[in-house]
Amino acid sequence: MAAIVFSRGVKWLSAAVFGGALLAGCGGPGPATGEVTPPDNSAKPPPPKPDDPIFDPNAPNVKCDASISVSGNSRALIVRDPEVLEAFKLDRVLAQIIARFGAPSAPTGEELLKRLFDTQNTTAGGAFADNLHCDSPENKAFKNAPAVGCPRAEGGLAKSDGLFTPGHADYFYPVALVNRSDLMTKMPVTCGEYRIVYAKWSGRTDPNNRVFLIFEAALQNPSPGNVMGCWPVAKLWSDLQGVSDPAVLTDRLENFYFEGLSGFQPVIDPIHFSLKAPDDEGYGHQSGQIRLSQHMQDPWDMREFRLGLDETGAAAYPMRLMPATVKNNPIPGFFDPSLNLPNGDAFRSQFPYNETLDLAAADLKDIRMRTTNMFNAGESSLEGEAETNYLSIALSSGDTSLLDNIDMFLAQGELGKDCPPDDPLTAEAILNRASVLTCAGCHAPAKFLGPERKIGCGLVWPSTMGEVHIDEKGALSEALTDVFLPRRAEVLQTFVQACDMEAISDNLLPMPPSDLPK
Incomplete structure (x- = not known):
C-alpha cells in the first residue's frame, strides 16, 4: 500500500478546512x-x-468565468x-x-x-395513541440498539x-x-x-x-x-x-x-x-x-x-x-470488545479496514467516516450510554484488541510516518477523529477531546460555541467562520466559475462502497 504523506506542524483554523461537517457548522x-x-x-x-x-x-452551455469570487463570510453560504x-x-x-x-x-x-416530539415519549405516556414512540418495536431509529433516552x-x-x-x-x-x-x-x-x-x-x-x-x-x-x-x-x-x-x-x-x-x-x-x-x-x-x-x-x-x-x-x-x-454515529458499545452486543464483533472486524484510511487523512477537509447503517445508533449524546466518546469506551474494559488492529493497519500502510514525533497518528487519534465526526462530537469537540482538541499528526479540531455552531441569535462558531465556511466558499467558487472540471470533480464527495452491508 502506498504511503500517505502527512505535512508537519499544527494546521490551525485558517489553514485547515473541512467540507463535510454537519450543520450546524451532521x-x-x-x-x-x-x-x-x-x-x-x-x-x-x-x-x-x-x-x-x-x-x-x-x-x-456554461462558460468559464474565472472572475467569479465567493467569500466565506457572505450570504452565498448562509443568510x-x-x-x-x-x-x-x-x-x-x-x-x-x-x-x-x-x-x-x-x-x-x-x-x-x-x-415528531411525541416520538420521544413512551407508548404509555404518548400524546397520540397511533404515533411511533421511543419504545415502539417498529421505531427504526432503534432497530440496531434500544433507546437510551426514553422518554425525554x-x-x-x-x-x-x-x-x-x-x-x-x-x-x-x-x-x-x-x-x-x-x-x-x-x-x-x-x-x-x-x-x-x-x-x-x-x-x-x-x-x-x-x-x-x-x-x-x-x-x-x-x-x-x-x-x-x-x-x-x-x-x-x-x-x-x-x-x-x-x-x-x-x-x-x-x-x-x-x-x-x-x-x-x-x-x-x-x-x-x-x-x-x-x-x-x-x-x-x-x-x-x-x-x-x-x-x-x-x-x-x-x-x-x-x-x-x-x-x-x-x-x-x-x-x-x-x-x-443518526447517520455516521456508530453505536458506542461497539467500541468495547468486552460487551456482547449484536453486530459488535462484525463492527470491530470491519472498522480498522473500512474506516481507518479515511479517518487518517492529512487534512481536516478529507477526514471522513462512512458508517454502514446496521451499525448506527438512534441518538447521539454528550453523556451517558449514547455518548460518542469512542476512545474512552474502547479503553474502559482493558481489552485493547480494536486499538491494536487499528495500529496494525496504520503501520502496514505507513500512515502518519511523517507526523511530528510528539504528535503521532495512533489508534487513539483515529478513534478521537471518529468521535468528532458524530453529531455530538462535531457540536461539542472539547467534551471528547479536551480544550486543546488535538486529533493527531499536528491537526486540531476547530471549536464550537459549547454545543452548537449556530445559536438562537444567529451567532456562528469559530469552526464555521474560520474553517467550514471558507472551505464551502472554495468549493462553490470553483463550481460556479466552471473553469476547472478536474477540481470540480475532486470536490465532489465520494459515494459509500456499494457492497457494504445495510
Whole structure:
C-alpha cells in the first residue's frame, strides 16, 4: 500500500478546512397502505449508473468565468437577515410539505410537529395513541440498539400550544438559511442540501431549555448524474453575496425554497426529506432529513427524522415524520470488545479496514467516516450510554484488541510516518477523529477531546460555541467562520466559475462502497 504523506506542524483554523461537517457548522417505507401515492411531480428519478459521466456534453452551455469570487463570510453560504427569515416561518414550511404530499387526509402542520416530539415519549405516556414512540418495536431509529433516552423531556412539546406562537417559550423561529451545495457527491443525484435552522425561543435565555430543529432538504438534480445540472442553483447562491436589499433577497430565496428554479422542484417538497428513500442511505448522499439538537434535560442529545409513510395501516394519517438512525454515529458499545452486543464483533472486524484510511487523512477537509447503517445508533449524546466518546469506551474494559488492529493497519500502510514525533497518528487519534465526526462530537469537540482538541499528526479540531455552531441569535462558531465556511466558499467558487472540471470533480464527495452491508 502506498504511503500517505502527512505535512508537519499544527494546521490551525485558517489553514485547515473541512467540507463535510454537519450543520450546524451532521426509513424508506414505501406505500404500505396501498391507498396513498405521493404526487408524480415529486417522483424520485432513478439513480445514475456508477460509470455514468458526471459532465454531460449535452448540458446547458456554461462558460468559464474565472472572475467569479465567493467569500466565506457572505450570504452565498448562509443568510441570517431577520427581514428575510420572516418569510420562512415553520408553519409555512410544514404547510407546504403537507400540501405537496397530496394525501386526501393529512394532519395540520402543528400536529405533524407535535407528533415528531411525541416520538420521544413512551407508548404509555404518548400524546397520540397511533404515533411511533421511543419504545415502539417498529421505531427504526432503534432497530440496531434500544433507546437510551426514553422518554425525554422534549416529548412534552407534543402537548404544547405555543410551537407557532411568537414569544412563547416553545415557539420555533428561523435563525438561518444554509447553502450546503458542497454535499454533492460523485454520483450527483442531488445538488446538495439546502437547510433551514429553527431554534426554540426559550433557549435565548435558558441554557437548560434549548432545542434546534433543522430541515435539511436534499434538492434533486434535474439531470441526475450530471453535476452541471446543479449549476443554476450554485449561481443563485453565489449571486446573493452581492445583494443587500432584504426585499430582493427574500424574493430570490422564497422562489428557490417554495416555488423552485426553472426546471427544479422547490426545496420544500416531501421528496427532499427522504420520502420513498431507504433509511439506510448515508448522510449527505441522495436523501435529506430533519434533525433535532436538544437540551431540555441532560444529556444534550441529537436525533434524526425522515418523512415517510405509515407502514402499520393504523395511523390516522399516512404521512409521518419518522425517527431514523443518526447517520455516521456508530453505536458506542461497539467500541468495547468486552460487551456482547449484536453486530459488535462484525463492527470491530470491519472498522480498522473500512474506516481507518479515511479517518487518517492529512487534512481536516478529507477526514471522513462512512458508517454502514446496521451499525448506527438512534441518538447521539454528550453523556451517558449514547455518548460518542469512542476512545474512552474502547479503553474502559482493558481489552485493547480494536486499538491494536487499528495500529496494525496504520503501520502496514505507513500512515502518519511523517507526523511530528510528539504528535503521532495512533489508534487513539483515529478513534478521537471518529468521535468528532458524530453529531455530538462535531457540536461539542472539547467534551471528547479536551480544550486543546488535538486529533493527531499536528491537526486540531476547530471549536464550537459549547454545543452548537449556530445559536438562537444567529451567532456562528469559530469552526464555521474560520474553517467550514471558507472551505464551502472554495468549493462553490470553483463550481460556479466552471473553469476547472478536474477540481470540480475532486470536490465532489465520494459515494459509500456499494457492497457494504445495510
